[in-house]
Amino acid sequence: MxxxxxxxxxxxxxxxxxxxxxxxxxxxVAAALSAxxxxxxxxxxxxxxxxxxxxxxxxxxxxxxxxxxxxxxxxxxxxxxxxxxxxxxxxxxxxxxxxxxxxxxxxxxxxxxxxxxxxxxxxxxxxxxxxxxxxxxxxxxxxxxxxxxxxxxxxxxxxxxxxxxxxxxxxxxxxxxSIKSFTIGVNLDAKLRPAEAGVVAIHTEPFRSGHLIDKLLRVDFGDDGYTCLAPLEAVGKGLAPEQIAAFRAAVGGTLHTVLKSSLKSWRPAIRxxxxxxxxxxxxxxxxxxxxxxxVSLLRRLLESGVPVCKPEAVSKESKTFTVGGLYNPVTALRLQQSPETGGPGDRVVLNEMQFDEDGMIYILTGPNQGGKTVFVQAVGIAQLLFQLGLFVPAFSAVISPVDRIFAHFPDKEDKVRGGRFADECRRMMHICERLTEHSLLLMDETFSGTSAAEATVIAEQVLLGLREAGCRVLFATHLHDLARSIDRLNERNDEPDRCRIDSLTAEAETDDLTATRSYKISRSRPKGQSYARDIAEKYGLTYERLIRSLGKRNMQ
Known part of the structure; x- marks a missing residue:
C-alpha cells in the first residue's frame, strides 16, 4: 500500500x-533579512x-x-x-x-x-x-x-x-x-388539494415548456411525454427566500432518495x-x-543577469559556509523592477564569504552606507534559501545546515520600557539562551543604543561568550575599536576548540577622511582611521552643514 x-x-x-x-x-528573522x-x-x-x-x-x-x-x-x-x-x-x-x-x-x-x-x-x-x-x-x-x-x-x-x-x-x-429530470406524482383530495406526492420516474431528457392550447390545436406537436401542459417557470420566480429554500430542500431530498441506492454500493469501496x-x-x-x-524566483534572478548555483550540502558538524560571488537577491530584484530609481548603493556587488577555523566569528566594519547591512542580509538569505532546498545567489557554494538562524538587528518599533539599549540587551540575552554551536547569529549595529565606549566593552563580553558557544557569528558594527581588539580577544581562553574571531571590512577609498564606497567586503583589518567625517555625515554634523544651519537661523 x-x-x-x-x-x-x-x-x-x-x-x-x-x-x-x-x-x-x-x-x-525573515523581516530582519528583508527576505x-x-x-x-x-x-x-x-x-x-x-x-x-x-x-x-x-x-x-x-x-x-x-x-x-x-x-x-x-x-x-x-x-x-x-x-x-x-x-x-x-x-x-x-x-x-x-x-x-x-x-x-x-x-x-x-x-x-x-x-x-x-x-x-x-x-x-x-x-x-x-x-x-x-x-x-x-x-x-x-x-x-x-x-x-x-x-x-x-x-x-x-x-x-x-x-x-x-x-x-x-x-x-x-x-x-444522465439524470436531467424526474416526474413527481401528486395525489389530490376531494377539494383538489395535494394529499400525497412521490417520485414516479427518472428521465434522461429535460422537460420543455408547453401550453394546453398548443397541444389541442397543433396536430404535429409531439406528445413525447417531455412537453409540459403549462409553461415551465424559473425556480424562485415570485417565491419568497424561505419558499425557495423549502423547494430546493424537497428536490434535494428526492434526489437523495433516488441516488441513495445507486451510491450505497459504490461509496464504501470507493471511499x-x-x-x-x-x-x-x-x-x-x-x-x-x-x-x-x-523556481520562479530563481528564474527572475537569472533574468536579472545575476548568478544562482546549486550549493554543495555538507554535514552540520563541519560548520561550513564557503560561498563565491555572493550577493543580495533583494537588491537584484529591486533593480530589475525599477532600475531608474536605484540610488548609489543600489547595485549588485559580488563578494566572497567563508567561515573557517581562523574565523567563525566576524566583526564587519566600514563606512556608513558601505554595504555592511546588505552583506549581512545576503549571508542570512543564502543560508535560508539553502535550508529551503533552493539554489543560492552566488557563483559557487558549499554550505552546511544550521539548527537555528538568529538575527539581532535594530528594532524599528519605538521601545519605551527601559529604553532602546535595555531592549537590545534583553533581546541578545534571549538569543544567547537558545543558540547552540550549530547556530548562525547575524548582528547589525547591535548595542548602538549606548555610547561607543560602553558598547565596545559590552560587545567584547558578548563575543567572548559566543566564542565559548562555538556558533557562527557575523557582526556588522560602527565600533571600529572593537575590530582592533580581535587579537586580544582571541588570546583569551585560546584553546584549540575555541572559535576564533576575524575581521571583515567594507572597502572604501578615502580622501580627506571622506569615503568613496565600493561595496566590496574584504577579509582584512580596519584601516587606521575610522571615517570620522563619514560618520558625522550620517548624523548631519559636518562643519559645512552646521554653518548652513546657523546661517539660516541668524537670518530669521
Whole structure:
C-alpha cells in the first residue's frame, strides 16, 4: 500500500517536516533579512489562492532533505516542459484539495457521496495525465523524487484495481450525469388539494415548456411525454427566500432518495480506495506550489543577469559556509523592477564569504552606507534559501545546515520600557539562551543604543561568550575599536576548540577622511582611521552643514 510520505516531492522516504515548535528561522528573522520580498515573489503567482503555506514552514536542517530538494529544483529549473506541466497540474490538485475540505466541512450524506464521485473523477484524470507525461519524458529527470514519483504513477496506472476503479467510475458518473429530470406524482383530495406526492420516474431528457392550447390545436406537436401542459417557470420566480429554500430542500431530498441506492454500493469501496490512494494529492498541491514559487524566483534572478548555483550540502558538524560571488537577491530584484530609481548603493556587488577555523566569528566594519547591512542580509538569505532546498545567489557554494538562524538587528518599533539599549540587551540575552554551536547569529549595529565606549566593552563580553558557544557569528558594527581588539580577544581562553574571531571590512577609498564606497567586503583589518567625517555625515554634523544651519537661523 502506498503511503502519503512516499509521494512527497520535498521529503525523502523516512524524513519528516521539522516541528513548528522549533523552527529554523521565524518571521522576525525573515523581516530582519528583508527576505519577505523574496517570499512575496515566490507567492505572487498564487496570491489569490487561500490558505497558502508560508515558505518558512519548509525550512529544514536535515541534510538528506536538503539534497533531495536541490535535485528536484534542478530538474524543474532546467526542464521547461516539466515546469509548464506542473503549472497545468496544480489546478487539478487544488480542486481535489478543495473537495476534500468541503467533505470535511459539510459532512452532508448526499453531498459527501457526490463529492466522492467528483474526487475520483479528478483523481483518474490526474493519474492519466501524469502517466502520459512521464512516459513521454522517460529517463529525462535525474532526481530521486521525480523517479519515485514516475514509478509510483506507473504502478497505480497499470494496476488492476485502478482499471476497475476507472471502469466503475465511468458507469457511475454516466448514470448520475444522465439524470436531467424526474416526474413527481401528486395525489389530490376531494377539494383538489395535494394529499400525497412521490417520485414516479427518472428521465434522461429535460422537460420543455408547453401550453394546453398548443397541444389541442397543433396536430404535429409531439406528445413525447417531455412537453409540459403549462409553461415551465424559473425556480424562485415570485417565491419568497424561505419558499425557495423549502423547494430546493424537497428536490434535494428526492434526489437523495433516488441516488441513495445507486451510491450505497459504490461509496464504501470507493471511499476506501480514495482514503488509501488520493491523500497524497492534498499535500502534493502545497509542495508543487512551493517548488514552482522557488523556481520562479530563481528564474527572475537569472533574468536579472545575476548568478544562482546549486550549493554543495555538507554535514552540520563541519560548520561550513564557503560561498563565491555572493550577493543580495533583494537588491537584484529591486533593480530589475525599477532600475531608474536605484540610488548609489543600489547595485549588485559580488563578494566572497567563508567561515573557517581562523574565523567563525566576524566583526564587519566600514563606512556608513558601505554595504555592511546588505552583506549581512545576503549571508542570512543564502543560508535560508539553502535550508529551503533552493539554489543560492552566488557563483559557487558549499554550505552546511544550521539548527537555528538568529538575527539581532535594530528594532524599528519605538521601545519605551527601559529604553532602546535595555531592549537590545534583553533581546541578545534571549538569543544567547537558545543558540547552540550549530547556530548562525547575524548582528547589525547591535548595542548602538549606548555610547561607543560602553558598547565596545559590552560587545567584547558578548563575543567572548559566543566564542565559548562555538556558533557562527557575523557582526556588522560602527565600533571600529572593537575590530582592533580581535587579537586580544582571541588570546583569551585560546584553546584549540575555541572559535576564533576575524575581521571583515567594507572597502572604501578615502580622501580627506571622506569615503568613496565600493561595496566590496574584504577579509582584512580596519584601516587606521575610522571615517570620522563619514560618520558625522550620517548624523548631519559636518562643519559645512552646521554653518548652513546657523546661517539660516541668524537670518530669521
Amino acid at each position: 502506498t503511503t502519503e510520505r512516499e509521494w512527497s516531492l520535498l521529503y525523502p522516504e523516512g524524513a519528516a517536516p521539522r516541528s513548528p515548535e522549533n523552527p529554523t528561522a521565524d518571521l522576525d 519577505e520580498t523574496l517570499f512575496g515573489e515566490m507567492r505572487k503567482r498564487f496570491k489569490f489562492k487561500p490558505n497558502q503555506k508560508h515558505p518558512l514552514v519548509y525550512l529544514t536542517d536535515d541534510i538528506d532533505v536538503i539534497r533531495y530538494r536541490l535535485d528536484v529544483v534542478e530538474d524543474v529549473l532546467n526542464h521547461e516542459p516539466l515546469y509548464r506541466f506542473l503549472e497545468k497540474l496544480l489546478p487539478d490538485l487544488e480542486d481535489i484539495q478543495e473537495l476534500h475540505m468541503l467533505h470535511v466541512e459539510r459532512g452532508d450524506d448526499l453531498f459527501d457521496q457526490l463529492t466522492s464521485v467528483s474526487e475520483i473523477e479528478l483523481y483518474v484524470g490526474l493519474i492519466d495525465k501524469l502517466y502520459d507525461f512521464f512516459r513521454q519524458h522517460e529517463g529525462v529527470y535525474s532526481s530521486a523524487a521525480l523517479k519515485a514519483f514516475a514509478a509510483n504513477v506507473k504502478r497505480i496506472r497499470e494496476s488492476e484495481s485502478y482499471g476497475a476503479l476507472k471502469a466503475e467510475h465511468a458507469k457511475m458518473a454516466k448514470s448520475i450525469r 476506501a480506495y480514495t482514503k488509501a490512494n488520493t491523500k497524497w494529492c492534498i499535500g502534493l498541491a502545497d509542495e508543487i506550489r512551493f517548488l514552482l514559487g522557488g
